[in-house]
Amino acid sequence: xxNKFLVSASPHITDKESIPKIMYGxxxxxxxxxxxxxxFFGVRAGWLIVLAVVTAVATEAxxxxxxxxxxxxxxxxxxxxxxxxxxxxxxxxxxxIPVVGSAFAIAIGKxxxxxxxxxxxxxxxxxxxxxxxxxxxxxxxFTTAPRDGTLSGINAASITDFGLETITQATPLNVFKTQRAxxxxxxxxEVAISQLYDSYGNLFWGKVGGCIGETSVxxxxxxxxxxxxxxxxxxxxxxxxxxxxxxxxxxxxxxxGLATGDPIFHILSGGLILGAFYMATDMVTSPVTxxxxxxxxxxxxxxxxxxxxxGGYPEGVSYSILLMNLSVPLLDRYTRPKTFGKVKxx
Amino acid sequence: xxxxxxxxxxxxxxxxxxxxxxxLCPTLAVSNSLQNAVGMGAAATFVLLCSNVIVSLIxxxxxxxxxxxxxxxxxxTFVTIVDLVMAGFAPDLHKSLGIFVPLIVVNCxxxxxxxxxxxxxxxxYSFIDGLGMGIGFTFALSAVAVVRELLGSGKLWGFPIxxxxxxxxxxxxxxxxxxxxxxxxxxxxNWLDNKRTTA
Numbered sequence: 001x002x003n004k005f006l007v008s009a010s011p012h013i014t015d016k017e018s019i020p021k022i023m024y025g026x027x028x029x030x031x032x033x034x035x036x037x038x039x040f041f042g043v044r045a046g047w048l049i050v051l052a053v054v055t056a057v058a059t060e061a062x063x064x065x066x067x068x069x070x071x072x073x074x075x076x077x078x079x080x081x082x083x084x085x086x087x088x089x090x091x092x093x094x095x096x097i098p099v100v101g102s103a104f105a106i107a108i109g110k111x112x113x114x115x116x117x118x119x120x121x122x123x124x125x126x127x128x129x130x131x132x133x134x135x136x137x138x139x140x141x142f143t144t145a146p147r148d149g150t151l152s153g154i155n156a157a158s159i160t161d162f163g164l165e166t167i168t169q170a171t172p173l174n175v176f177k178t179q180r181a182x183x184x185x186x187x188x189x190e191v192a193i194s195q196l197y198d199s200y201g202n203l204f205w206g207k208v209g210g211c212i213g214e215t216s217v218x219x220x221x222x223x224x225x226x227x228x229x230x231x232x233x234x235x236x237x238x239x240x241x242x243x244x245x246x247x248x249x250x251x252x253x254x255x256x257g258l259a260t261g262d263p264i265f266h267i268l269s270g271g272l273i274l275g276a277f278y279m280a281t282d283m284v285t286s287p288v289t290x291x292x293x294x295x296x297x298x299x300x301x302x303x304x305x306x307x308x309x310x311g312g313y314p315e316g317v318s319y320s321i322l323l324m325n326l327s328v329p330l331l332d333r334y335t336r337p338k339t340f341g342k343v344k345x346x
Numbered sequence: 347x348x349x350x351x352x353x354x355x356x357x358x359x360x361x362x363x364x365x366x367x368x369x370l371c372p373t374l375a376v377s378n379s380l381q382n383a384v385g386m387g388a389a390a391t392f393v394l395l396c397s398n399v400i401v402s403l404i405x406x407x408x409x410x411x412x413x414x415x416x417x418x419x420x421x422x423t424f425v426t427i428v429d430l431v432m433a434g435f436a437p438d439l440h441k442s443l444g445i446f447v448p449l450i451v452v453n454c455x456x457x458x459x460x461x462x463x464x465x466x467x468x469x470x471y472s473f474i475d476g477l478g479m480g481i482g483f484t485f486a487l488s489a490v491a492v493v494r495e496l497l498g499s500g501k502l503w504g505f506p507i508x509x510x511x512x513x514x515x516x517x518x519x520x521x522x523x524x525x526x527x528x529x530x531x532x533x534x535x536n537w538l539d540n541k542r543t544t545a
Contacts, residue, residue: 094513108526112533134517 019116022232022283023076029223030083030278036219037212040146041091045212048089052098053082059106069115077116081105084124087213087274088318089131091144097135101127121325122285125318132318142171142209149207153199153269154192171209172196172269173314180309183255190255196265203268214271224277233281236293237300241276242267244301253309272304275317285325292328292335299324352474356482362455363486363528364535369455372446373487374524380503383491385439387484389432389447391477393424394456398476401464408465417460418451425450455483486531493527494518 038046056078064071085101105127110119132139145151152175176196179189202208206216214220227233246263254260266272280286280300287296300320307316362368372390376382400420401408408416429447432440440447450456459479464472495501498518500508508514517523 130517133520133522134515135513136516138513 019077020075023080025230025232026080026227026278027076027083029226030080030087030213032219032222033087033213033216033274034083036206036216037087037091040149040206040215041144041212042147045091048091048093048095048098048212049083049086051095052086052102053079055099055102056082056085056106059103060111063107063111064115067111072115075116078106081110081124081127083213084122084274084278085127088124088128088211088271089139090142090210091212092141093138097131097138101131104130117284119284120328121322122279122282125279125322125325128318129322142174145209146207146215149202149209151209152196153202153208154195171314172199172203172265173308176265176269177308177314180255193255196269197262200264200268203265208269211271214274217268217273220273220277224273227277227281233277234293236290237281237286237297238276240294240297241280241300241304242272244298245272245304248301248305249308252305266305266308270308270315271317275304275321276300279318280321280324285328287328287331287335289332289335289337292331295331295335296324296328299327349471349474352471353478356475356478356480357485358482358535360479361482361486361535362458362479363483364532366455366458367532368458369453369483370528372449372453373490373528374521376443376446377487377490377494377524377527378498378519379442379495379501380488380491381439382442383487384484385432385436386443386446387480387487389428389443390450390453390456390483391480392428393421393450393453394459394480394483395473395476396424397421397456397460398464398472399469401460402467402469402472405465413465414457414461417457417465421456421460422451455479489531490524490527494523498523 034046034049037049057073060078061071061073064073082098082102085105086098089097089101105123108130109121109123109126110116113119142151151171153172154175175192179186179192183189183193199208203215204217206219208215224233224238228235245266249266250261250263251259252261253266254262276297280297287293300317303320303323304316307313307319313319356362358365360366363370363373369390372386376386397417397420401417404416425448428450429440432443432447459476463475467475492502495503496507497515500506500512500514515523518527
């Protein structure tokens with residue numbers, strides 16, 4: 001008898017979407033930001049991205065070859081990891097930084113757990129955390145000013161207003177952190193912070209210093225809109241994440257007391273947009289339940305603001321997402337939806 | 347079982363750290379340099395050897411219900427000896443090992459051997475068991491330490507080994523590096539095991 005039916009496990013809906021299609025969709029959505037990084041930080045930024053991607057793909061292929069597992073680099077997930085890792089490093093790092101970071105991300109963060117779908121933490125962020133802990137000086141020195149901009153995002157003309165030489169040496173969040181620390185003693189600190197708040201335009205277009213892929217909010221949002229339109233990412237995580245950061249930075253980030261902070265500055269600066277749309281939403285390392293995703297985003301937001309305002313680092317997006325990645329199994333367990341029709345036991 | 351097996355099992359088959367997952371606390375904490383690792387391993391080996399012999403000697407007279415406190419007192423005696431000797435003759439090492447010298451008292455390798463082996467076997471066997479386990483423990487600590495010190499600070503036994511162009515991987519000296527290196531070693535041992543049993 002001819003077998004007319006395909007026997008398979010549920011769900012039985014078929015669709016053209018597949019892992020490679022989603023992954024290459026993510027790569028496509030990152031292209032504006034890649035072009036932007038090369039425009040703002042020079043061709044060198046492009047080479048760093050290429051190195052990170054090639055290393056990530058090669059590491060995955062080699063490990064799978066030696067482990068005699070099917071080689072799945074064609075699915076594009078290693079490419080995404082490579083790009084996101086390169087987006088998280090400054091433009092002037094030595095060439096081996098993206099190579100070592102990518103290799104670590106794949107060889108420690110992904111393959112030992114079973115490859116794509118089993119990694120508990122976002123491999124790109126793990127790579128970044130490894131690089132930041134191992135070579136802190138190389139990973140935090142920003143010297144390449146973006147094209148037509150300054151490192152801190154403050155217009156060059158107004159920097160001289162308060163005569164701080166060092167302010168040209170740092171990214172917006174660095175300036176925010178250092179000036180906030182001396183708020184009590186320095187009369188100019190408040191001026192500096194208000195100058196930062198006036199630089200929305202530069203922050204939005206990406207004319208500030210920072211890691212090569214995180215600066216241009218505009219270009220990242222183009223890609224994010226594409227991903228949302230294709231429904232590769234949901235809105236719950238990014239919106240709850242950004243909303244929490246906005247609320248808490250407005251409440252506690254001010255210079256004049258409670259509720260005088262500038263939420264827009266905190267949303268536009270640092271890696272929040274990149275993290276919220278591209279890394280917190282990673283399908284593998286974020287909760288599957290709707291409520292869980294909102295808690296996840298809120299948790300990321302609380303940790304990010306805590307690190308930015310009181311922690312040791314100027315930026316906390318990567319660490320907060322990694323920490324929340326680890327809480328995903330717990331979130332999934334406690335937000336499991338009620339079975340339809342189930343009556344509460346007495 | 348021939349007595350040589352009791353000696354060699356501590357290296358690979360029953361390696362306290364990589365196979366039995368005992369004594370992980372000192373392995374993680376003091377494996378940031380080879381000097382610390384060997385110092386710690388030697389101290390633990392001495393205590394293990396002495397406590398195994400004494401426990402084995404008195405094993406017939408120890409009431410079963412209070413054997414653990416008795417073992418602890420024996421172990422603590424030898425740890426105190428090691429602690430004072432080290433403070434007197436190797437103050438630098440004593441300083442860098444810090445709290446982990448007195449903590450040998452509760453090292454589960456030592457208590458584990460007293461409970462699982464010395465309390466049930468003759469003095470000669472217990473001596474060999476203690477020696478093998480102690481050396482196996484030292485070997486495990488040193489293996490982790492070599493990786494961490496070499497890559498984490500570019501040195502070995504305090505001497506610079508890597509060229510001047512080498513950028514030390516700071517993470518390996520920090521606590522996460524201990525977990526990473528230990529995890530990879532345990533993985534390696536399990537992999538070797540699997541290969542042996544399937545081959």
